[in-house]
Structure formats: C-alpha cells, structure tokens
Amino acid sequence: MPARGDATPTGKIEQDYLYDKTVVCPVCNSKITVKVVKASRLRIIHRDTDSMAVYKDINPLLYDVWLCNHCGYANLQTLFHKPLSKSQIQLIKTNITARWKPRDYPQSVYSEAIALERFKLAIYNATVRHAASSEIAMLCLKTAWIYRMMKDETNEVKYLTWACQEFEKAYETEDTPAFGMDATTQMYLMGELCRRTGNYARALRWLGEVITSPSAKQTLKDKARDQKDLVLEMMKKETT
Ligand SMILES: [Zn+2]
Structure with a gap:
C-alpha cells in the first residue's frame, strides 16, 4: 500500500x-481559500449499501x-453558500465566532483526523443555527463514513444512529427529500441505517415501504429485498 501522498499505481497522487x-x-464576508476535488477525474471503485463511495487514489469526503x-462557519461544500437568515448569522457569531480560535490546517492533503474535526465543526454549526434535519442527517452520515474508514465501529454506529434519527425527522417534517434523493431512496437509506444500527423492526418497516411502493424503481426494490433478507437473517441469529 502506498502511503498517502505517495504516487499510486496509476501514477497520480492525492x-x-x-x-x-x-x-x-x-x-x-471574508475571502477564504478552500480545497476542491476535481470531480471529473474521480473513478469510483466500490459503493457500500448505504451509499458510501470509495474512489481510486483519493477520498473526496475528506475535503x-x-x-x-x-x-x-463550516458546512458541506454544496450547502456552504445556501442563504442564511439574519438570525442564523447572529447565532453563529454569538456562539461560535466569539470563541473562535483559528485552526492550523495543512496546505496539502487532509488526514482523516482533520476531516473529522471539520465535520464535527460543521455539525456544531448546523445545530447552533437550527439547520434542517436533512442537513444534520447528511453531516452525521458522512462523519460515520469517516469513522468506518478509520475502523472505529463504536463511533460509526453512534453517528449512523444520529443520522437515521435526523433522516426520519426530515421525512416527517420536510416537504421534499434533500440531496437529490427521491422519497423511496430516502426510505431505503433509513431502512439500511436502521439495519446497520441494530434497529431491525424499523429497518423492516422502511424496507417494506420501498418494496411495496408503486413509485420505487425496480433496482431499488431489489436492493431493499436483499437488505430485508439480511435483517431477517440477523434477527434469526439473535434468537438462536
Ligand atoms: Zn467567515
């Protein structure tokens, strides 16, 4: 395995x-410099059942x-410029800026530990400004994925659980599913997050909704059936 920052077999470095x-x-209103991943160059090599993507040479999640x-102020890059209300700006200034001590970040690549710190700041920002549940959910899901890469299962499950609760809240209270998902994709994701965090009854409920939905795509229904079978297997194991 090449060390991070070394040339990979494709000859590219992070x-x-x-x-x-x-x-x-x-x-x-300060001008700031941010790091952007050249999306057109990304090559996906694997996608987990809860959508976590693994790419060749780089993990864009870290940026x-x-x-x-x-x-x-910290947020996902896709939400960074989303307009904030005057009261949200005030909440950030009072609760974050007033105590803010600038952090030292490397000029080159970010480690998983640095990415985690930045995600937690973004989650803190989101809770301080009372962001929509779907935004908190996505931040928690991505934080869980970083823990998965670090093989820290305890924290991964903790953040997946939080993400699932916020996605469920969003499903109840928000008009449209966020992040380009349709309603059935969000139901599948909630089912899969419930499965991964051991909440089998709710997992079966959400996956069942996908399987019986007239609007769900066949490929999504097939995925939901596979995950439902896994839940049933896990439940059987627990009772034997
Ligand atoms: Zn600022």
Missing part, C-alpha cells in the same frame, strides 16, 4: 486531484467540509 478556490464566507477560519 494532490493531483485537488485545487484551491477562493470563495466568500456568507457569515463574515467535503469548507470552513472559514476567520469566523468558524
């Missing part, structure tokens, strides 16, 4: 996939949180 970009912070080191 840094080849990254470039710096200047953006304006929506909280303090997914943008952070303003002037005021402490």
